[in-house]
Amino acid sequence: MDDYTPVSRLAKEKGVVIFVCSTTGHGVPPDNMSLFWKKIMNRALIPGRSLPPDLHFAVLGLGDSSYPMFNFVAKKLYRRLLQLGATPLCTEIRRDQEYEESENSSLGLADEQSDSLGQRYKVLCVPTSERLSRFISWDNLKNPDFVFSLWPKYDVVCSSLVHNPSLQSTSESNLLYQLVKQVEFDNAHSFMSNPIPTNAQWFQVVRCKRVTSADHFQDTRLLELSYKSDIDLKSDEFRLGSVLYVQPTNRKEDILSFFQITCLNPTERVKITQCHPNFPVPHLLSALKENDCDVSIAWLATYYFDLNATPQQCFFVNYCAFAVNCLKLSKSPYRAQHIDKDRLKLEVDRLTDLASAENSDDIDDLYDYVFRPCRRVVEVLADFPVTSSLLTSQYILDILPGPILARPYSVASPPPKIELLVAVVNYRTRLSTPRIGTASNYLASLNPGDCLSGWFGTISGGFNFDRLLTLSPPSCLLIATGTGIAPFHSFLLHQYNSLMSHLNHDMLPTNVLFFGCRYSTKDYYFASDFKMLEQKGWVRIIPAFSRENTSTMSPSRRQYVQDQLKNYPEIVWSILKSPQSHVFIVGNQKTMPDEVREALVYALSMQITRIPVVLKYY
Structure with a gap:
């Protein structure tokens, strides 16, 4: 919610606003809602007059009922919006992490809540775009045509294209060399050698030592870091109890696989700009807007797309929408000779099953395919080779999950020394390759002298010593x-x-x-x-x-x-x-x-x- 700025826009919204929020710690908002929370709770806002009564809202709380402060933030937000003068569509909706399977078709809502909100939504909702000829309803939220009509979320324009030979004929070492050079160029020119995101600073690795015994299955590292420059040392002295947010990158092996699967050109450069006020350019890419620069697909695959993530169902909804659109385009003569339409139809059917899982059998299928083995995004792309080979730079930001989230690590040393104690995540499931943690393996791979991007902060509800x-x-x-x-x-x-x-x-x-x-x-x-x-x-x-x-x-x-x-x-x-x-x-x-x-x-x-x-x- 912190991306929704300024909060004063809320009073000018037309139609319906749905707030979806969780609770962390002892009844505090999550970190990506902290700024919004402070502003909406500002005592200067006048009760009954700060929000218009024609602003209709609903609050959906996501939580775990085993915690004492179950959906506490959602309850407080609902009461605050009501106090400021907005009109509720229904009472606040509190959903448990383990809701009944029968509720899945209504996005985790109880039947009576879904019916009530759905009826009001049809009456009060306005189209989100002039391209839409019908109102949003619960029935068509997963419809491929409807999902595709909402794209693109950002305006992505190819700014330059360097001829690239077939990736299948390029050796992995040569491709890796090209990728590294391309990413180094982007960091130097598009981001002016500054850390990413813009609020981060550079840290240099002094040592990275294993602190568990060699015969122990758990690899735990103690990293000692230093500020890269004296300017950083003076500008940000961390406090006791702080955490260091580390901005990791994807592994080189996953980046190579991504380009070999998708056949995207890593040297292709795109310019990403905002095309709707409700969808600002992600914070990780904000420096591109400030510098008015483009960026390569190689850089996005390294720093932005979360290739190691376990895909959620919304990923399959988007991926299915793209595959269905490709199947329609394959009927045109200029595409027919390049697409295995029979294979594409099979992939569309499979993606449709995963995207629209509602009954118990479909949900079990989705769980067995994705969540039980902890299958990763890059592995899912490999399972649908035809659809993946048709991905274009115009739609990858709408389909692939991103950006890669920064991970917080508690500082393990007293100020001003900076040490992190990191347990390297590496385990096996039924899949042949081990499952690894993005950030922990990124940190474990660093050598003395390497630099990483990060910033100090505090976790909501964290320690105050x-x-x-x-x-x-x-x-x-x-x-x-x-x-x-x-x-x-x-x-x-x-x-x-x-x-x-x-x-x-x-x-x-x-x-x-x-x-x-x-x-x-x-x-x-x-x-x-x-x-x-x-x-x-x-x-x-x-x-x-x-x-x-x-x-x-x-x-x-x-x-x-x-x-x-x-x-x-x-x-x-x-x-x-x-x-x-x-x-x-x-x-x-x-x-x-x-x-x-x-x-x-x-x-x-x-x-x-x-x-x-x-x-x-x-």
Whole structure:
């Protein structure tokens, strides 16, 4: 929603506005909605007069009902729009991540909500374009002709074309050399050697060291970074608890496959401009507009298209619309000799099944083909060779997912040092090639001296350690597993370096860290630093090694961090009995919060069994 600027445009919208939003953290908006949220919640907006009553809206909240703040942002947004004077089409719609399959045909809406919104929508909606002869309805949202009529989202014009020999006859090494040179040219001329996106800065890799043992299946890297220039050092000093957003690129292997599958010319240059006020050029490409430059398809395949992503159903809706249009064009004489129409018809039928999956069998088919094996975009393109070979620069921005999203990594070191603890994602499914993480493998591939693009920021609902740096620091209970230890390592070292010389031994903070990992010798991150801090009396470490002595321990008896919380109830109580104490948790977002909460309740119940009212309060 942050791309919707300025927010004052909302008062001038005609027809219907549908807001789709999720909730992150403890009831806060997602990062890409934070600016919009601040503006729409501005106290200067006059209730009942800031939005006109003829602005009709609907709010669709997407969330997971297992979280306490389920769809909290959607509820607040609905009430705020109503307060400002807009007219609702229906009550706010709150959808669970696991909605019933019967609701899939209505985009996750309950039947009565779909019917109500659909009837009102037909009456109030205006065509989104002069090219449309009918109003949007729920029935034709996936219709290929309708989807194709909405394109292009951006104005993409071929600005120059360098003759390129057949990619099938070009060796991979030669093609890779051409791609690298083309991307280097774009970075130097179209982006003026500036980092991407425009709010980023350059960081240089000082070292990239594996910190797990060589015989451990998990490859975890500790990257030390430095500012590339003194200007960057002065302009952006990160704060304790910050994250570094890393802008990754696609792997060279995937880029090569992409051009070999699609037969697109990597040297073709396109100029991308905005053609509708509601669809601004993506932030990643904003520098092109500022510099009035074009860019090559090779650069887009490297930095923009998310070739490693698992495609969602909307991808198949768009891909199917393109294939259907190609099938219609194949009837013309000038295209017939270049297209295997029989194969194309088969691909259209298959894409139609994937795009329009509604009943349980079709949904299972989509799940088995895409989500169970974690099939990637570049692999899907290879499964539909005829359709992929017909892709053109005019429509690739409408079909392929992008841009590649920046990934946040907690800074694992105290300021001003910059270290990242990165678990390299690499696992196998039923497919022959392993599944890999885009950002983690990108970072692991970097060598000392290489540069990466990124910027410091904070995650919505993230940690704020500033209040813990006073000369009378409150007690802290820190709970982490795996690489989630990174922000606690940063905090404890920074607190120690900042306050140790100012505090007497009897004034030291009461910090307790419960840390869970698999082995004490293979993946106990920052063990030497924590040992030093414990010897200094700055923190007490209570580890939980879940795979130690597995030869004599059954899986049901493995010790996890929540088990250690139950084993040390007196320590938990010594922290939580203080009203000023803080509890910080980092771990698996699905199961860990509930399991830790249950363990904390158990630990407290062991200490205050005679005071049930106090237990209920905690």
